[in-house]
Amino acid sequence: MQAIKSYNCVRCGNDFASQTALKHHFQTKHIGRVYCDKCGIEVLREKLKDHEQTVHYKDNTNKLTCEHPYWDEPLQREDKFVASEKSVSCRMCGRVFGTIHSREQHERQEHHFTASQRARMSTAFAPDSLLDLRHPQLLQKFMETYLRPEMGFVRMSCAGEVEKLIDLIQECCPTSVTRLIKGGSYFKGTDTRDWSDIDVVIFSSAFMSLDDCKEKIPYVLCDLENNLKLSVMANRILMEKKASLSLRFQFKCFKDLHIHHFDVMLCYDLLGSIPSQDVKRNLYRQLYNCGDEVKIQLYSISLLQYQVDFVKASTVGVKDLIRLIKHWFRTSLAKPTEANRYRRLPPSYAMELITIYVWQLAGKPIFFSFVQGLRAVLKLLVNCTDIFIVWFGHYDKTFNVVKKALQKQSRPFLLDPANPTFNICENSNSWDEVTHVARQSLLKPLLSGVQAKAPWLFTNKW
Structure with a gap:
């Protein structure tokens, strides 16, 4: 039988x-x-300068500067919430x-x-x-000594400082605040001693619609940034590079002991505080059918x-295991270089969910071996x-949006x-690298020769 001829697009690879x-x-x-030289995304030629200023803005020294020498240049912050098919x-x-x-195929042929x-x-x-530890018992001590945040008075004082700053953010917000959501590893309980991120979403009645919100966000964030720079906590806040939909900064916490990385976002309140199932399903439909990237993020x-x-x-045990996985991820995979500067590793949210899934497969044990x-x-x-x-807590498999998502063959x-429209794994183009590092990690002293024990016997099939 004669093969069907296909015609390939040289720009995107579609047939x-x-x-x-x-x-x-x-x-x-x-x-x-044209292609953006910094991120490789195609943008309209006349919009290239706006794209570079909005997405890739840095100051003239190409690095963050600050009068506080003890603040390190922040790590690259991952995009949140939206799969971009990287x-x-x-x-x-x-x-x-x-x-x-x-x-x-392109990477093999063009870049060897x-x-x-x-x-x-x-x-x-x-x-x-941690993979070089010789005895499994040392892993618990490693967790308590290096990863789990300090508890007691320090944690209570830290919580007070964070809440005080969030109150200040509301006061400095140039629009009325009707509702506020707090997220990030700090509020999920998965932060580590050396990394804590906090997401703050402000809903305002000043936004009349999603389109109105999209138009006003840049100006509101700019005013909020200026107000914070003039506030009583200004000397403890270091602004980071501009992001299109959020204000990013570092906050020096209790007695300068550690730093919290803040993302402050604004949004039109699409759901309200207690939405019905129908309201959520309607949002999912709108999100699935939306073709505007900014609106998708706002949804x-x-x-x-x-x-x-x-x-x-x-x-608590699962959150500690998540901390171990995050630490493994940060200390085992290489940082990108100029040669592979477009590499995108999976987000930490994906690592959190994969860890929870594996724990659930084990029967949700309360106590288990790390x-x-x-x-x-x-x-x-x-x-x-x-x-x-797939989890079906907020949607079910009969919902049409979920059916369409499940039809995708990507792995x-x-x-x-x-969010039934969001395959979190689409945010990464480096899963093969994660696989390689995971395989090498299993050969390290901590895990080499370790056999599965109940309730983890299902891993023998992998």
Whole structure:
């Protein structure tokens, strides 16, 4: 049988059945658009300068400067809430393709991204890695000494400082505040001793609609930033680079002991404090059918409380296991270089949800071995192309939006428990690197030779 000929778009990698279809696609999708040198995204030629100023703005020194030398330059903050299908963008040049297969083929052919090169570029175990611990009993001590935030008076004082700042943010907000949501690792209980992020979403009645909100947000955030710079806590706040929908800064907490990384966002209140199931389903439909990237983020921001509640409901042991996984992630995978500057690792939210899922497969034990839990999560990451995770707390499998989401064949697949339009795994183009590092981690002293014990015996199938 003669093979059906296809016509490939050189810009995005999509295939078409005829030259006419390819020509129509190119004229409607690519004519007048250019690639951004910094992120590889296609934007309209006349919008390129606005895109660079909004998304890639930095000061003239190309780094954050501050009169406080003890504040490190902040780590790159991940985008929140919205899948942007980074999985189909090249790690080396940022070019976007139609499928993961075409992207990987391009990386091999154009950039010679072989398995050995991936191994070199992905792995960077820290000298004092927890994986080098020789006895499983030491993992509990490692958790208590280095990862779990200090408790008692320090934690209480920290909580007071954070709440005081959130009150100040409300006072400095140039619009009326009708409702406020608090999220991030700090409020989910998954923050570590060296990293704490806090999300604050402000809902205001000053926004008449989502379109009105989209138009006013840049000006409101600018005024809020200026007000905070003039506030009584100004000397404890370090503003970070501009983001399109949030005000980002670091806050020096109790007795200068640590830093909290804040994201302050504004939104039109689409749901209200206690929405009905019909109201949520209507939001999901609007979100699924929306083609405006800014509006998609605003829709998704409204669901923050449900994302926080899902993780927050986990036991103390699970949250400690999440801390271990986050620490492993930060100290085992290499930082991107100039050669692979478009690499995008999975977000920490994905690691949180995968850890919770593995714990649930074990029967939700209250007490368990951290070594067994860590081993189970890493074994799942080794087989990440088989990941297919869905929760039905806020939506059910008969809902049409969910049906359409489940029809996608992309793997790994991790559907946000609060948002049926959001496959969190689409935010990364480096799952193969995560798999490689997880496989190497299982050979380290802490985990080498460890056998599964009840209730983790299901991991023997992975």
